Amino acid sequence: MSDGPLDDETLEKYREAGSVLREVLDEAAEKVEPGVTQLEVADFAESRIRELADGCAFPANISVDEEASHASPGRDDDTEFGEEMVCLDCGVHVDGYIADAAVTVDLSGNPELVEAAEEALDAALDAVGPGVQSGTVGAEIEDVIRGYGYTPVLNLSGHGVSQWDAHTGPTIPNRGTERGVELEVGDVVAIEPFATTGRGKVTEGSKEEIYSLERDRSVRDRSARNVLEQVKEEYKTLPFAARWLDDPRAEMAVKRLKQQGILHGYPVLKEDDGELVSQAEHTVVVTEDGCEILTA
Structure with a gap:
């Protein structure tokens, strides 16, 4: 409020x-x-x-x-x-x-x-x-x-x-x-x-293209680290599209970051x-x- x-x-x-x-x-x-x-x-x-x-x-x-x-x-x-x-x-x-x-x-x-x-x-x-x-x-x-x-x-x-x-x-x-x-x-x-x-x-559909930063923590994978740094610098806590990411392996990096609880995904909501x-x-x-x- x-x-x-x-x-x-x-x-x-x-x-x-x-x-x-x-x-x-x-x-x-x-x-x-x-x-x-x-x-x-x-x-x-x-x-x-x-x-x-x-x-x-x-x-x-x-x-x-x-x-x-x-x-x-x-x-x-x-x-x-x-x-x-x-x-x-x-x-x-x-x-x-x-x-x-x-x-x-x-x-x-x-x-x-x-x-x-x-x-x-x-x-x-x-x-x-x-x-x-x-x-x-x-x-x-x-x-x-x-x-x-x-x-x-x-x-x-x-x-x-x-x-x-x-x-x-x-x-x-x-x-x-x-x-x-x-x-x-x-x-x-x-x-x-x-x-x-x-x-x-x-209800939630299977398609998911939008994500946001859930929590910040260190990651080993270089591609995932690059994605995380871009998200923190450019989008902060705001939702972003996977297609906005620069890393050519961004799709796999996003999946890793989501599995680790660092990114939150927003599945399509549908009737x-x-x-x-x-x-x-x-x-x-x-x-x-x-x-x-x-x-x-």
Whole structure:
């Protein structure tokens, strides 16, 4: 939770991150069309972020159809977009201060599913303010999505962001709950409704391309040591993509570091096969009279 209102310098860094992210998301979303590869869009978004800000808060997530989160193309991935539901989720940091936002591009012919997530986000933002329970915000999200005849993804949630930490408290559920936390002035939160045609529960898939530093310890293997040094220097505690690593044997090094508990992996989270998931997300700072949307 917050320590009170943000100081001017910190708030400006969040605002800068949010402004860059809005620009990049809009540009990247326009590139999502049949025949374009996922890697082309991810590379474009990440390159633009590095050009305009201090860096990516996490790899570009490109989730298709039943995928909901943590999907990102591999180094040599040549997968092209087809007639699919495409969620594009990106993060920007300025001096470690993070903005996180997502849009859904519908190539599948299911615009109402996209609209459900967007309307749920709008309702959630209207509800945010100091003293409001996180479960109350979740109830707004759930009501809108169920009103469209879809299901919110119940085991994914919005979250706080802080310096060098892309996922911290408070948690903003995508359903109404009696238990929760009270939002406070100065809280910076990413609110991200997910709407699905499925049962509303995601599980881990087999694909894994995103990692983060779990703990630092000495390693013998030279390649693993090179990877660890790059991670600590360039990404610190922020998630990174295996394809970002310079070492030609990075894939094996990452596996070793994960086995040793040094790196944490993020498997793709997905709904049941054949279902569709849409997502909408903004990062906001809670203010005295509601919230300021950083990524609008």
